[in-house]
Amino acid sequence: MSATVAAPGLAPARTANAGATSHRGQMPTWLALALLAPLALLLAWVFFLPIVRLLLTSITEPTLNIANYRRLLSEPRYAEVIFRTLWIALLATIATLTLAYPVAVLMARPRSWVSNVAAVCVMVPLWTSVLIRSYAWIILLDRNGIINQWLSAAGLIQQPLTMLYTSGAVLMAMTHVLLPFMILPVFSALRSISPDLPRAARNLGAGPVRVFFSVTLPLSLPGVFAGCLIVFVMSLGFYITPALVGGPRTLMIATLIGQQATELLNWPFAGAIAFVLLALSLGITACFKRLLQLDKVVAHD
């Protein structure tokens, strides 16, 4: 019924003729800009301007110079932090992908109680605060934590193991926190594969392994790339989990920024590290923009 409503002579707003502005039904430019203005002003003042100013302090305080960047590059301690962050981000990406794929396959199966349970097991962690999930890892990995309690009760260890504040703990907790962000894009890619394709391959004589590697896996790659990008970029800027579960020897870029700003009050240097982090996150995102399907995570279509 809606198709008949538009009066003759009124083209729908979404026509190829985008340059024409005289259609009566179309929103005039001034109105569009007015509707956009409050959000644009807010973001400009609370988001873009502060970030630009922070980056500027890194080269203008106390006078115009690049000493902060020189220090960042010349002191091995900082290169180490950057390298460690990239390394942990890479390992977290590999770990989440490995764990995510089977679960995504399970969830993408025709609806049954099994795939429903799997979906709940993925959504509940996703919706639970990162803070609370990192706290759970402290409870588990602490010297007096649950894993040590179990191990000593089982007689497997005499002395409690040191697990908290190690890079292994950071990697474990980050993998746990980021896993849903990998599962969902992979699931969404698997879900969009027509069931006819694997069926056709099977009818043509391919075994289950061949069907998987020749049909399902290649078709799921866009989801895999999107998931890897989201997880990798999120890992680079992760603050809460490394701050709580990691220690001084597992400093990552984000925790280094926090330390410089709050403990040492060295804002210009914090700004310089922030610039490196932003350049890495935005650079990688821009390079792989086509693969990043933000809407796939937020609003599945």
Place this chain on the structure above:
Amino acid sequence: MTSRAPAGEWVFRAVCAIILFFLLFPTLLVVPMSLSPSDYLKFPPAGLSLRWYEAYLSDPDWLDATLFSVQIAAITTVVSTVIGTMASMALVRGRFLGREFVSALLLAPLIVPHIVVAIAVYLQFAPLGLTGTRLGFVLVHTALAVPYVVLVVSAALQRVPPSLEMAGLNLGAGRFRCFLEVTLPLAAPAILAGALFAFLASFDETVVSFFISGVEHKTVTRKLMEDIEFNLSPVIAAASTIFVVATVGLMWLGDAVKNLANRRPQAATPP
């Protein structure tokens, strides 16, 4: 995936079960911990007690922080839903130079690491005395929450045929009335879902809140972060359990509403 062999299928299911356990166990660990009667954390707990919930409810520090977070989140929800819906209308229905660029900019808060926003906003707010104030929190949280509203609402607006609005205009209604009587009812479920996600984006927000909280006004996430660092009392587990139940409930509601809004079944939203 398509293996008919029972053995392979069972191995696959066992692997999936282990991974799902790895996902769910640490997430829900706070629930049994919060019911522990003892002063230290032990699993399984030695008994059942609600003393840590009583401790949470009788501690003005926790209650003030919780109330403050709820207030901030409520105001943030209203502001970001209104200005986010306005912006979505402009992005979906409007035609202006650089529209693609503007919509990319609006989503930037989803990509920029929160630690960078936290430090930058602290530097901006501190000289103005905005740190630790309601206004300051609402401003930042709105900037961080609004992309969720824009994503959900513009997806829904794209499904509302512009011809319906034009019919309203042709029948003599003004643009505002057209929006209120035609577009708004059709996009209402998406707007409601966007509002719920915005609420949680604010309530859950930790990093920026940690840096801009004041001595007097702190969010509950800042309170949690401080307590986790300085004492591991099970009252944290009790508070966490309350928040897990509340956020999972709200997200489930938001997702259900969003599914109602869209025709096809769908899945997720990050907090």
